[in-house]
Ligand code: KG4
């Protein structure tokens with residue numbers, strides 16, 4: 001039933017290599033969620049090529065938005081606001097989504113809602129669970145690794161972040177060393193399930209009490225291990241190396257999340273970003289935090305962990321309620337900082 005007080009937000013996401021549009025009701029219910037992936041076009045280059053990404057977004061954005069509305073069974077007139085990723089991301093890609101959102105906002109006289117991509121990843125959790133504040137978010141994506149303390153809805157405080165590579169970036173680089181195709185993260189995860197952590201690899205704990213991360217040393221250690229073994233004319237066991245790498249990454253992520261929860265008296269953890277799809281990480285979080293400490297751990301299903309527009313609409317609903325709107329001068333900001341909504 002369509003209650004008059006219901007809020008329907010159209011979300012648009014084009015920050016990287018997915019063209020996505022979705023409609024979410026009241027920040028909680030997904031009415032439609034369309035994601036067009038360009039992965040196949042970027043695969044042969046071993047990574048995302050910005051110019052190729054922009055061109056793909058231009059080609060499909062209109063059809064993706066139309067499909068999202070059609071799937072939701074709504075017309076643009078039923079939409080209360082248009083939420084779009086402002087940044088961070090590839091500027092040429094961001095601008096395609098932003099221009100589509102601006103056009104709709106202008107023509108149909110709807111509020112334009114700017115959303116930070118990471119706020120979107122975090123609020124994907126609102127689509128699957130009730131959120132009890134204060135809570136901690138573990139953000140692990142291709143571009144970010146952060147611990148974010150959220151004392152109240154939409155209030156972000158970054159208490160730890162990576163000093164070099166993001167977790168997903170480290171996964172993709174190590175996967176490339178093992179000759180896995182782009183994006184290597186999911187394949188490395190699969191390989192790790194079949195191996196044992198028999199290789200000794202470092203864990204960067206950094207200074208005591210620091211909630212920051214560092215993954216570049218671990219990445220170099222994997223590369224050196226591969227070189228040393230092949231130089232000796234021996235064969236590496238890729239499954240075991242993947243399992244060892246995964247063990248080092250997940251150990252530090254879970255342990256630091258646990259310490260942050262203890263220090264800030266938080267009992268719910270929400271996990272966000274593409275690496276939240278990682279099987280080893282999901283298992284360890286459940287084992288250590290839920291079974292070990294009785295904390296509540298919320299992890300979205302795989303299709304809501306990777307880039308999508310339902311998460312942008314979910315976060316956009318909070319900004320809509322707080323009347324955080326943008327003018328038609330909105331621009332794409334590649335290095336946008338995470339600010340409260
Ligand atoms: O959040 P996301 O879709 O895009 C960004 O905003 O960065 O994250 C993509 C990243 C890639 O680095 C990809 O390799 C990684 O998430 N990823 C994984 C898994 N699935 C995706 N990394 C490890 N294990 C996975 N299962």
Ligand code: ZN
Nearest residue numbers: 141273274307
């Ligand atoms: Zn993302």
